[in-house]
Amino acid sequence: MEELKMTTYAPDTAATAVVLYAKNNARYDLLNNDFRLVYTYEIKIKVLKSEGTSYADIIIPYYSKEKAGGIMKENITQLDASAYNLEDGKIVRTKMKRDLVFEERLNKNYMQIKFSIPAVREGTVFEYKYQLNSDFYYSINHWEAQKSIPVIHTQYDITIPEYFLFNLDMRGTHSLNMKDQSESLSYTLHYQNGQVEQLLCSGRHLSFTGKQLPALRPDKYVWCADDYMSGVGFELRGINFPGSLYKSFTNTWETIDKMLLEDEDFGSLLKMRNPYRDEMAALALDKLTDRQDKIAAIYTFLKKKMSWNGQYGLYGSEMRKAIKNGTGSNADINFVLMSILRDAQIPCYPAVMSRKTLGILPLSHPSIQKLNTFVVGIADTDSTFVFLDGSVTNGYMNTLPPVLMVDRARLLSKADGGNWIDLSQLGKNQIRSSVNAQIHPDGRITGTRQTGYTGQHAANFRRNYHAAKDSAEFISKLETEENIKVKTFSTTDVNAFSSIVKERLEFEKQANVNDNLIYINPMVFLHVSKCPFTQAERQLPLEMPYAEQIIQVTNLTIPEGYTVDELPAPLNAFTEDKQGFCRYLVHQNGNQLIITYSFSSNKLIYPTSEYKLVKSFWELIAEKNNEMLVLKKI
Structure with missing residues (x-):
């Protein structure tokens, strides 16, 4: 009753659902005098918001090779599911019928079972359980303690006969409690002559428990959140049956x-x-x-x-x-x-x-x-x-x-x-721009920009260009993004199989004019206008898509009758490991201003311990990109 009355989960009020408990068990069984693994899964979930009803749509894959004959396989049995709702103060149970369960082939090696538990809505508590029977006794499935929603309690028990030797791999940032103890096991062997024999052996019983585990949600700048999921992996080291030689089963690449x-x-x-x-x-x-x-x-x-x-x-x-x-x-x-x-x-x-x-x-x-x-x-x-x-x-x-x-x-x-x-650092990914512009007394900035895009930046340019229905739409979007008016526009190799794309445009942009002052961003075209990292804290590492380099040289001509009143200060910033840097320099020569901007990022993965430092680095870069130059009328 209390679970059905529950409306929110205090440690994570944004959670759309929460796992009340998940109980998994794995044991070795004998079938036709050969070992197999039997897994039982039981999970109970509370739906807190309407979006959480999607967790009642279940997919269970299992190995079943097409045209396998007598080849080893897996199957699902003892599937059961129910939903519980509170109606007029009473608990109403809705049991899933068998005709709501569908089997389909996923690929040549795998089948899957799909079902949606009925009568699930906001406030529902639902549960399901099933048994997975696997002939692959030498390969224990990895156990995932975390889910994409919070987990209040989870437990995994497994008993392994002494004949099978496994290495354990506990992973993730959230600690799991483990108990490791021995116990006696008994199996029955059936022979063709009708004789029956009891096989007695010792076993290793492992129990893993997790409590109050946070949701492991997908996040920006993370390719696969499951890489950081708390759980346990098993690797078979060897098999040692009585009366036979020890056989190593450690697999290799x-x-x-x-x-x-x-x-x-x-x-x-x-x-x-x-x-x-x-x-x-x-x-x-x-x-x-x-x-x-x-x-x-x-x-x-x-x-x-x-x-x-x-x-x-x-x-x-x-x-x-x-x-x-x-x-x-x-x-x-x-x-x-x-x-x-x-x-x-x-x-x-x-x-x-x-x-x-x-x-x-x-x-x-x-x-x-x-x-x-x-x-x-x-x-x-x-x-x-x-x-x-x-x-x-x-x-x-x-x-x-x-x-x-x-x-x-x-x-x-x-x-x-x-x-x-290692393919993570392939090629050179660079944007190199040259901007030449004239500042006019009325605040207009007119000039040209010539840019070469290399590697991933060339691919991004082509992708965006081809996504537009025509060049006019592409130019219109460019005008909106850069707050400019494009006078002429041309590209080189935008349709070619090439490592580089070149772009040239003539533009006009309006600066702010206030009495005798002109306020202008001397970069004209910004690298970054705001820090992309907004979270105060981060649960997962930062994974950057690729290394990159940005180089922009801007030449500005100051209008006659004006002088520089304020110039942005130079910047020479590095990340702690020197894998990222940003350099910003402004040089004045008469009525000419030369702004040199360089940015480089070579590191692809930052652990959570470095998140605040990376965030501060990017905040500094964004701040520098937004600094203004002030011209004063003489």
């Missing part, structure tokens, strides 16, 4: 490499025939001496044949269909790209990874399930690579979508496996 290279929907496609071989002569690749020019010609040709459908993938199970339709996932396009590159005698290899939005690849717990896509590493010289991906539409070599710029990928450049590579 080299093993995963081998599995991929032997997979018919991955490794086999690394040898596929170039479907456009008959059309390659028109590219005249033999006349191009620079390898990057050859790569650019090949990629430009391919993008005319195949377009990205917006999906990322790892496997290419329907290659003929993708080629015929001229559209496919990044994986489909990448397999074709590699077939063309091989025809051109250009070595290339897949670099498999987990996209940033789906979490960091674990070094200590290798798993093929953690891999979800790949990019193409192309040999530029005997010792260097450039990287491309089928999803690249506005970028270039080494200008991948930031979601693919991971610090942990496996480059499968050897017949038997690969090695770790």
Whole structure:
């Protein structure tokens, strides 16, 4: 009754729902004289706001390989769900019917169960429970203590027979209580001759408890909040059955490499025939001496044949269909790209990874399930690579979508496996601008701006340009953002497969005039107008999308009859680790002012302990960007 009367959760009044309790249990069972893992899950949630009703829409994935036959699998049993509401002072229970439960195939390896618990609204308490039976006795599922909503109480119990040796990996910033004790276990063996034998052994019982855990919500400047979730991971170290030799089961990434290279929907496609071989002569690749020019010609040709459908993938199970339709996932396009590159005698290899939005690849717990896509590493010289991906539409070599710029990928450049590579600092991402302007007595500023955008900034420019219905719409948006009037506008290489885009514009801007004073921002075009970090405290680290550099030189001509009354002070600011800096200098030479602005940020991840320092750094930059120059009439 008290749970149903509950209207808010005091530690987090913004919470739309709260987990009252979550109880999970895992145990080893014997089925057909072979071990299996049996998991039971039970969770009870209180809906505090109407938005919290979405937590009653449940999806449970499980492993069930298509056309598996006798291959190991998982299944869901004993599913039960109910909702409880308070009506006229009485508790009314609504039990979920079986016809509200749906099963569907997720991909070739996974199925999922979906259901929505009925009669859930603001104020409802609902619960559901189920059992997951898994043949994968050597792989214990990771336990996640935190949720995207607060958790009042959570507990996980697991009993592991002495034959299975696991390493534990407790993670997250919120402490969990752990108890570790031994207990006696008994299993029944059934033989074909009808005999029955009791198998007695000791076991390790682990109990993990968490209380008053805060919600782990998605946040700006974090790719995947789950990377920081409190929980426990398990890694099988070995199996030691009586009467047999100890067998190590510690998995390695080299093993995963081998599995991929032997997979018919991955490794086999690394040898596929170039479907456009008959059309390659028109590219005249033999006349191009620079390898990057050859790569650019090949990629430009391919993008005319195949377009990205917006999906990322790892496997290419329907290659003929993708080629015929001229559209496919990044994986489909990448397999074709590699077939063309091989025809051109250009070595290339897949670099498999987990996209940033789906979490960091674990070094200590290798798993093929953690891999979800790949990019193409192309040999530029005997010792260097450039990287491309089928999803690249506005970028270039080494200008991948930031979601693919991971610090942990496996480059499968050897017949038997690969090695770790870091793609987080690919390429040079720069904006370099030159502004020449005249200040007029009536406060008008007229002049030109010439800008070169490189790397990610070139990709961003192209993306924004192509998102507009025409150049007029793009210019109109630019005028609004910069508070200017554009007189003329031109671009270079905005439609090209190139590392740089150039822009030139003539503009007019109005400064503030007050009696004999003109107030003007000497930068004219600001780098940043306000600090992007507004939280007083931060629960999760800051993850920047890429390193970048901004350089702007502004030349201003002071109108005749005016003198400088106030100049912004110079700034030379650094982050504590010197990975970020901002330099602002104003130099006067007669009626000419030269404002030199440089900004650089090279660090991609800042821990929460450094958040306030980073915030202060950006506040200082924003303040300097907004400082005014004052001209006084003589």
